[in-house]
Amino acid sequence: MAHHVRWGILGAAKFAREHMGRAIHAGERGALVALATSSTEKAAPFAAYAPGLKVHLSYDDLLADPEIDAVYIPLPNHLHVEWSKKALHAGKHVLVEKPLAMEATQFDDVIAARDSSGKLAAEAYMVVHHPQWAKAKTLYEEGAIGTIKRVSVAFSYDNRADTSNIRNNPETGGGAIPDIGVYAYGTVRFVTGEEPSDILSTCIERENGVDVWSHVTARFPSFHYSSVVSMRMAPFQEVVFHGDGGVMRLTAPFNAGVYGEASVEVQDTSLEVTRWRFPAINHYVKQVEAFNASVLDGVAYPCPLEFSKGTQKMIDMIWAADRA
Incomplete structure (x- = not known):
């Protein structure tokens, strides 16, 4: 071998x-x-x-x-x-x-x-290979926030000056949703294990044929979902899971180490906050090592194509709702 x-x-x-x-x-x-x-x-x-x-x-x-x-x-x-x-x-x-x-x-x-x-x-x-997201999933499954009611996601950066960037080109599959919407949508699916039942609303701004800003709301079986995704706003990223027993917040959820330090915070009903920090972890390396282990040892890969297809299904639902 x-x-x-x-x-x-x-x-x-x-x-x-x-x-x-x-x-x-x-x-x-x-x-x-x-x-x-x-x-x-x-x-x-x-x-x-x-x-x-x-x-x-x-x-x-x-x-x-x-x-x-x-x-x-x-x-x-x-x-x-x-x-x-x-x-x-x-x-x-x-x-x-x-x-x-x-x-x-x-x-x-x-x-x-x-x-x-x-x-x-x-x-x-790569994000699902980061221990920040593994911890969030475990906390959620253990009931750290009680029964979930709401999830909100924000992910933005600004590349308007980079006119040659493929993300600004419709011919190369550009747009903010294909680029970073996959994180805003897929990570919520990863933590909760749920799929969207309905896209409730879409507000999408486009330039040169690509989406550059969007606000999407959706209904999942157990919670209401809201997200803002943009490549025309100041850099920002945050994910909040809100239940009847607490609130879980992820800092630097998508560009850990670049945007800031990755952490998971849980605030309970008495407003006490418990925080788990994950400094100096490279999720790209973790991703490669998981891939290597799957190839060499035959262990199950944490993020199979079937999961990724589910995120694209949600994007397809968003496009369809926006056209309706």
Whole structure:
């Protein structure tokens, strides 16, 4: 049995260069060994922290490399399904950036390719690998806030000046909801285990064909949900779970260590607050290590494609409600 996973990356994306490439190389039981890019200049920053990096001049060449076990795909959103299927058909395990697809039904072909290949395929949904979210889920399941009544989520940043950013381009699957709405919606599903029954309201602002601000309310079986997601507001992020026995608040829930220190706070009915802190934890590394363990040991992966498809279903419901 192999003792480590040999990783390749399709494309020299900035996020891969600054975050995921480093996490792949730092994660236990894995190593970044190859990159596919037509520019040797773009490969240089990767080689700086992954000495001996092999550079392939095309994505197909990397997929044909027998010394690659798994590929990370940080390509523009509209290319995720195509290259995930190609990688699986080439016999590689796949970790693909979110969102994997633009519609929930598009997950089905990737799931079928995963099953027929016997390889692991997953969306890079790093937050569920962070102990902050594991603690929140445990506290919720233990009844720390009693019966849940309300959940509110806010996640924003401002990239209006970065006009060339793929998130500002409708042709590449841009928009705030595909980019960060997956966190505002999926994490609530992760903690509560519930799926939305109805989208109650949508208010979405668009620029150049992409959503840049949205306020969404929804009904889940046990609670009312409200969220604001934007890439035209000052940076902010917070998640609040409100029950009849307490309030649970997550700080830095989505960019732990960048936006601020991750923590979970529970305020009980006497207004006493208990806080759990999670400093200096890299959820990208945790994600890679969970992936490696699943590949090498066969343990269940914490965030399967079926879960990610559920988040896309909620996004599809939001789009449909907004068109109605």
